[in-house]
Amino acid sequence: MSRHRISLKVNGLRHEVDVEANKTLLQLLRDDLELTGTKLACERGDCGLCTVLIDGMPVKSCLVLAVEVDGHEVTTIEGISGEELNSVQKAFIKHGAVQCGFCTPAFILTATALLKRNPKPTEEEVKEAIGGILCRCTGYRQIIDAVLDAAKER
Numbered sequence: 304m305s306r307h308r309i310s311l312k313v314n315g316l317r318h319e320v321d322v323e324a325n326k327t328l329l330q331l332l333r334d335d336l337e338l339t340g341t342k343l344a345c346e347r348g349d350c351g352l353c354t355v356l357i358d359g360m361p362v363k364s365c366l367v368l369a370v371e372v373d374g375h376e377v378t379t380i381e382g383i384s385g386e387e388l389n390s391v392q393k394a395f396i397k398h399g400a401v402q403c404g405f406c407t408p409a410f411i412l413t414a415t416a417l418l419k420r421n422p423k424p425t426e427e428e429v430k431e432a433i434g435g436i437l438c439r440c441t442g443y444r445q446i447i448d449a450v451l452d453a454a455k456e457r
């Protein structure tokens with residue numbers, strides 16, 4: 304398998320790495336950079352649990368090859384906030400929108416990106432934004448309420 308040197312920023316840090324041509328961004332993040340907040344589940348684009356931000360937009364990292372992010376900027380859950388939790392994270396706690404937590408990084412990243420480009424989304428817009436992410440625990444109501452509540456802070 305051929306290898307390629309790529310350069311990308313992850314959570315603000317520049318990385319130069321050699322990757323196999325068939326390595327996914329999900330594998331690069333979890334296996335090479337040890338950023339395990341990005342979850343591995345279906346690995347075929349069905350569940351959305353591997354969502355990260357590429358240049359600020361939510362993307363399923365199991366469907367992206369590492370070589371495709373050469374020159375781009377990736378944000379994972381480890382880099383979404385500073386010392387303090389961001390408003391979406393705080394709202395998830397307030398609304399009990401986290402149960403097992405396996406889906407939570409994907410929702411937090413997706414909602415944070417949504418509020419950045421659309422600070423006052425309607426409920427329908429929130430549903431549309433998070434529509435590609437599966438949660439087996441909360442039933443979604445608390446997640447939607449948390450995102451709408453975080454929007455009030457803006």
Ligand code: FES
Binds near residue numbers: 354
């Ligand atoms: S692990 Fe990527 S969509 Fe399920």
Ligand code: FES
Binds near residue numbers: 406441
């Ligand atoms: S909180 Fe468990 S899958 Fe969503």
